[in-house]
Amino acid sequence: MCTLIAIIDPNPDTKILFFENRDKPDELFQGDEMRVLQPNNVVALFDRRSGGIVAGYSAETGVFGGVTNVPGYPAKGSRGVVLMEVLTESANLHEAISFLRGKLPSGHYSSANYILGSNEAVYKLESFGKKLHVSSPRKRGFATNNFVSLTGEKIIPASRARFNWLEKHFIRKRKLKLEDFLHLGSFHNEKVPDAAVCRHSHERLGYTVSSFVFEITKEGKANFYYAPGPPCTYKYEAIFLTS
Numbered sequence: 001m002c003t004l005i006a007i008i009d010p011n012p013d014t015k016i017l018f019f020e021n022r023d024k025p026d027e028l029f030q031g032d033e034m035r036v037l038q039p040n041n042v043v044a045l046f047d048r049r050s051g052g053i054v055a056g057y058s059a060e061t062g063v064f065g066g067v068t069n070v071p072g073y074p075a076k077g078s079r080g081v082v083l084m085e086v087l088t089e090s091a092n093l094h095e096a097i098s099f100l101r102g103k104l105p106s107g108h109y110s111s112a113n114y115i116l117g118s119n120e121a122v123y124k125l126e127s128f129g130k131k132l133h134v135s136s137p138r139k140r141g142f143a144t145n146n147f148v149s150l151t152g153e154k155i156i157p158a159s160r161a162r163f164n165w166l167e168k169h170f171i172r173k174r175k176l177k178l179e180d181f182l183h184l185g186s187f188h189n190e191k192v193p194d195a196a197v198c199r200h201s202h203e204r205l206g207y208t209v210s211s212f213v214f215e216i217t218k219e220g221k222a223n224f225y226y227a228p229g230p231p232c233t234y235k236y237e238a239i240f241l242t243s
């Protein structure tokens, strides 16, 4: 749950591009897989241990979301389950934001960054105990494992380095295409190794266990890609799912 990017109108042919490289979580990892969840036809990267999701897109409502863990406030509530609930139970982006505004400040959930969006806007939500910060609506949203607006998290220098690198060299590019995102998944960043997006445990930076990328074209066609391991080794497969 470590590198998360969503961009609206990234190029003239594409409405939404979404990227998540999932790095080995602090909990015991038991594998993940692509599933379609009901209601709302949510195409999701499903986590077998928690029974929640890392990221997903509702083919019915057009609302999508992802979560990255932020260390510092551990709690019993599953971030992946709350993300699954918000995507399967909300009729639109407004409802989805309201749903998390209602749930997260209970203090029952471990600290995290959430990205929620639709074809209109992207929001970033930072959650730490009973504190919640919701960004203004944007065209581009991204997150690693640290906060920008809230404080209190346990700072991971490599996560900060990755955030800074992405902000400077990737997110601001005027045109981004699906190929750029698929390439990013296996990016080892030889110049700034701490800012690698594809991560390997021998580098002390965590280990990328899977990757999920999707695009929604201007015509409304949805294309999903999943790599069941670090994308440098496990090539992306196009996913065709029916519920």
Ligand SMILES: [Zn+2]
Pocket (backbone or CB within 6 Å): 186, 188, 198, 199, 200, 230, 231, 232, 233
């Ligand atoms: Zn790699």
